[in-house]
Amino acid sequence: MLKQDIVLGSSRAAVAGAILSRTVERNGLGEAFVLMGARLNVERNAEIYGEGEPAEYVYRVVRGVVRTYKLLSDGRRQISAFLIPGDFFGLDCDDEYRFTAEAVTDATLTFVKRSALTGLARRDGEVANDLWRMARGELHRAHDHMLLLGRKSAQERIAAFLLEMAERAEETDTVELPMSRLDIADYLGLTIETVSRTFTHLENAAAIELPSTRRVRLCNKAALARLNA
């Protein structure tokens, strides 16, 4: 139904890796992906892995955006994170994936066997350290997200979200939102209606402009930052 093109790890990837490793990658983990990683193309909304499945592979986003989420039994969805190019995912577990991962947009990924990484970490202290640092990085983002969900108003959540997106993009003035309002709502613990209304409200308050639904200009970052407490 939904297509996934896989190119297995091969000499081609290894050659590319040899080139990239000197120019782009500054850590053992990234290098491992470049050297050993196979490539995978996924369509918009395709599932990459499901919560509870055996966590055989670890992934890295090359192109596009990925969301990880959990569902409650009644269908409520909490999106944990949006992953952008360069981000790793599927590392946050032992034997089973704890989230479902889906492509928000058409995306290209690289992936390696988890066992390959853990094996590497046993031999290479730098990789082991990378894994720990990666986990700490994820933990920081989870903690920030927790703060946002626990104690902030709809306006504050949207402001924080926009600033977060701006910070991650290279163009920090106008942000391209690859995800739907529903995705944003489920990331921020709100409804689509509230997200929509809050965008409109911020636009009326001259903090942002909405040239199109998926594009936001942050006219007044100071005002947004103030909302961010």
Next chain:
Amino acid sequence: MLKQDIVLGSSRAAVAGAILSRTVERNGLGEAFVLMGARLNVERNAEIYGEGEPAEYVYRVVRGVVRTYKLLSDGRRQISAFLIPGDFFGLDCDDEYRFTAEAVTDATLTFVKRSALTGLARRDGEVANDLWRMARGELHRAHDHMLLLGRKSAQERIAAFLLEMAERAEETDTVELPMSRLDIADYLGLTIETVSRTFTHLENAAAIELPSTRRVRLCNKAALARLNA
């Protein structure tokens, strides 16, 4: 103002460690604490470290309960976790603590220099692996907490909280709550009033009994679990 008794790491601790390590500790990290850790007594509500301070030490709870939290600029507080005996904390950062840590009750801690641990991890793969596993464990708890804060009603939050507390205690039928209603509120992203009302409501619904304010009997765990979605 608030007292902290410190007993520096010494032969006494090392001897105790030699005994404990064979009986209690099953991992390199725990062993490191037993062998190298100094001991610290803190009074109820005493600060152990503050957000933003240089993260020189890593701690483990021996006795009592500890809370970690962040404050927003306007004073709103989000409690990230309650730590009980056996739990480590202060490991979730690089150079600066990302949370403030305080004693909920009078408590006894052990602590070691972070540099000692990272040095150990460089030499000992088992310790490096422990550090990564610990971080993953924290990440899981953070993710569960995120789900709770993002998408659950007051009743569901309280139910989840009580079940969590019961699971962590050995006596799982009657739970002793070491923290105040305000602590619970700030952990769950609610107000004290809502916490109080919800306790009363659950009592009326015969899901729990409140023999005293700090003691809860879980009469109907199935009902609580159902609320937990």
Next chain:
DNA sequence: CGGGATATTGATTGATTTCAATGTGAGTGG
């Protein structure tokens, strides 16, 4: 130029917060 998905806007409801008052319990000093 449809047509379905996605987004916005409006009206109403409802859960939680806020404001306010009262209750309770543990520790202290008379």
Next chain:
DNA sequence: CCACTCACATTGAAATCAATCAATATCCCG
């Protein structure tokens, strides 16, 4: 031993913010 006090907890009434229900509107794609 009791009264007092202070911190903590409960309860009530009103206000508020976001959710829900419902109707358009817009965008993208064939």
